[in-house]
Amino acid sequence: MQIEQLEIIGFLRAHPPFEALPQEALERLATTIDVSYYKAGHQIVEFGQAAEYWYVVRSGAVEVFRRNGTLYNRLTSGGYFGEFGLLRHGRVRFPARALDDSLIYLIPHAVFLDLFDNYETFADYVEIEDRTRLRQVMSRREDANDLLSATVDTLITREAVTLGGRASAYEAAQCMTQEGVSSLLIVDDNPDVPDLPLLSGILTDRDLRTRLLASGLGHETPVADIMTPDVVTVTHNQLIFEAMLAMLRHNVHHLPVMKHQRPLGIVALSDIIRYESRNSLFVVGSIFRAQNTAELAALVPDIRACFIRMVGEEASAHMVGSAMAAIGRGVKQRLLELAEAELGPAPVPYCFLALGSMARQEQLIVTDQDNALIVDDRFDAARHDAWFEALSTFVCDGLARCGYSYCTGGVMASNEKWRLPLGAWERLFTDWIERPTPASLLHAGIFFDLDGVWGRTEWAAHLRKIISRKAQGNPRFLACMARNALLRTPPLGFFKDFVVESDGRHTHAINIKRRGTGPLVDLIRVHALAIGSQALNSFDRLREIIDAAVLPLGRGQDLYDALEFISTVRARHQADELASGNEPDNSIDPEKLSDFERKSLRDAFLILGNAQKYLKYRYQPGRAN
Structure with missing residues (x-):
């Protein structure tokens, strides 16, 4: 040598x-x-x-x-x-x-x-x-993505321009012209804190066009009559990604940025676009301009292209899931608008619910529809149910045309079983928690992830509070939920090799939702219920779980990384299938992954397996019998 x-x-x-x-x-x-x-x-x-x-x-x-x-x-x-x-x-x-x-x-x-x-x-x-292998992998992905690190205050280029609530539309237009801005924040005097004006609304160029000029109102019209009240805001230290989601969720183009309850500036749609992983904001805009179900269905290729490009640009699974859920929410909201235009006003107030992955903001391109309906306690089935049945059928059929397949278990508002008055929902959820059965536990895994998308959305928040309060104080129910969360195990054999399907259409493949993201979401939900969390998103739940210190040190971050990585593999597989002209699914062949991906996926499954062991130790599912 x-x-x-x-x-x-x-x-x-x-x-x-x-x-x-x-x-x-x-x-x-x-x-x-x-x-x-x-x-x-x-x-x-x-x-x-x-x-x-x-x-x-x-x-x-x-x-x-x-x-x-x-x-x-x-x-x-x-x-x-x-x-x-x-x-x-x-x-x-x-x-x-x-x-x-x-x-x-x-x-x-x-x-x-x-x-x-x-x-x-x-x-x-x-x-x-x-650090752990998976933490290293995920931190590199996070470091490479500005959306996960930049805050909205970095987008502000000038102070917010404000105007008093008693000003006229003419004065507002003059102010906007002089200041060279497309929006104004409307403020009123604060009797409690004189030097801290109250933000009462926002006025934009569009408001002047549509609410003043198009309506034939005079230029002396008070701005309070044409502004948008109930302003959607963000705080200065929130992520640009979170601001993007707020625009998606509420379909707005201007977001006041607040610091210590004072307006710091305004972030506009154009400011967000340069940080956007694809034009999902434009997709949502197209959704709300659709005039009928056929036009909504025609947007499916755009929605799929949005998904492919977000995944291709290595947006995190958290970001992709949140953006796709916001798009799905927009489709549902537009269908409800169209249904009400056709059917006329509702006979009693109601709230249309999103359930499951859409409610958790974890939706990918392969998804079915889980939804339900809360109606006012004055609901009379004989007089009112025909209207709500027509509404629900319109929406569920429309969702199916837009790529959100019917729920095979019938968890849809078109099923009269899931159109209930608010009081009936309260009693049903209480019964599920206090007297759990195998069937009700399966329903709890779906219905306890609920979010209001239309109508009296505060009713959904009310139900979440009931769930949180009653579940947190019920060890037997938590033990039952833990037992259910242990039914689906990660696909690893005795020697930590992958266990794949041996028959059926997806031979030699792993259903990465059923054996990966699904069990993770289930066990995270159990911990969230145990601490009284009302968060919906699994990543948000994990942050609260970590803060509550119910997991051994470092295990919460491990779960976060495992969920992110498995979800990323799932999203990438679906995007690759779409790009190849195939119908996407959740079945991946581990042999088609790189060595690096296989090893990291194995690490993520090991984290899931260890987390299930801890779940069994902490909640003792045996006492659920």
């Missing part, structure tokens, strides 16, 4: 992760390594170029950057980089530059993969570093 190779072996043996490799592996490795010299300031690898080598710093110093140009890491002798590109898509994900004159060992792609596949300690160390 040549002296240079002996030197390489001696260096590698002194540094992890090579120190655990057997001598023969080190000797083979030494014969494959090339050595390159880079002067200070020289670019070693560029973002997006083909990933050909794994790099180990022999001497000098190297800086590794995120794609947005911010520093990710600084490496000296023994440090390494480039593994993420080799394990992921074969493209450099983190560019690197020599900080000082540096000697770098270049290990060929195939050699690196051979070490990674055949030496578990080596692979673990490369992935783990100072």
Whole structure:
């Protein structure tokens, strides 16, 4: 063996992760390594170029950057980089530059993969570093996405322009013209705190056109008569992503940004667009302009294109699920508008409910419709139900035409079983919690994730409070829910290999919803009920669960990462199927994943399995009998 190779072996043996490799592996490795010299300031690898080598710093110093140009890491002798590109898509994900004159060992792609596949300690160390493997993977995804880190106050370029509530439309138009703005915040005097005006509404160019000019009103009309009251706002430290979702959810184009109850500025649609992962805001706008069900159904290709592009641009599963749920919510709201226009006004007040993934804001492109209806306690079936049956049928049929398939279990407002007065819902939920049965527990897993999308939406919040209060104080019910949450286990065998379907249409595949995201959502719901959380989204529930300290230290973040990664794999599979011209589903073949994805998915399933063991320990499902 040549002296240079002996030197390489001696260096590698002194540094992890090579120190655990057997001598023969080190000797083979030494014969494959090339050595390159880079002067200070020289670019070693560029973002997006083909990933050909794994790099180990022999001497000098190297800086590794995120794609947005911010520093990710600084490496000296023994440090390494480039593994993420080799394990992921074969493209450099983190560019690197020599900080000082540096000697770098270049290990060929195939050699690196051979070490990674055949030496578990080596692979673990490369992935783990100072954090868990999955946490490292997910933090890199988060670092690469501005939507998850930038706050709305970074979009504000000027102070908000305000006007008193007693001003006229003419004065408002003059003010907007002089200030060069497209919206004004309308404020009133605050009798309790004189120097803190009350925000009473917002006036936009569109309001002047549609509510003043188009209605033939005079220019002396008070702004209070044409403004939009009940303003949707965001706080200065909320994420741009959250502001985007607020626009999607409420179909608004201007968001006042508040700080300490004072308006800091206004974020407009145009400010959000440059941070948007695709034009889902435009899709929602098109939904509300649709004049009939056929026009809504014609938007399905746009909705699917939105989904594909969001996934392709590596938006987080949390973001994709929230945006797709907002789109689905918009479709449902527009169908309800169209139904009321056709049927006339409702005979009694009502609230149309979204259930399941739409309510949790975790919807992907493969989804069925789960919905229900709350009617006022004055509801008389003989006089009123024909109208609500027609409304529900119109909406459920319309949703089916728009890609939201009928619920095979009949959990839809078109089923008279799920059109109930508010008092009946209160009694039903109380009965499910106090006297649980196998059937009611299955329903609880669907109906306890509920959100109002139309009408008296405060009724949905009222029911969530009842659920939260009664479930939190009922150990037997929690034990029953925990038992149900343990029925679906992760698809891992005794030796931690994947267990796939052995027959049927999806042979050698895993239903990643039934065996992955579904069980995770179920166990997170149990913990959320136990702490009295009223959050709907599983990620939001996890944050409250972590704050409540009901899980061992670090387990909450593990669950967060596992849910995000499994959901990401599921979303990517559906997007790939759509892009290939196939109908998407939830069945993935683990052999078609990269080595990196398989290992990370296995890690996520192991986290799920351990979380189920803890669920069994904490809530003792055996006492549910």
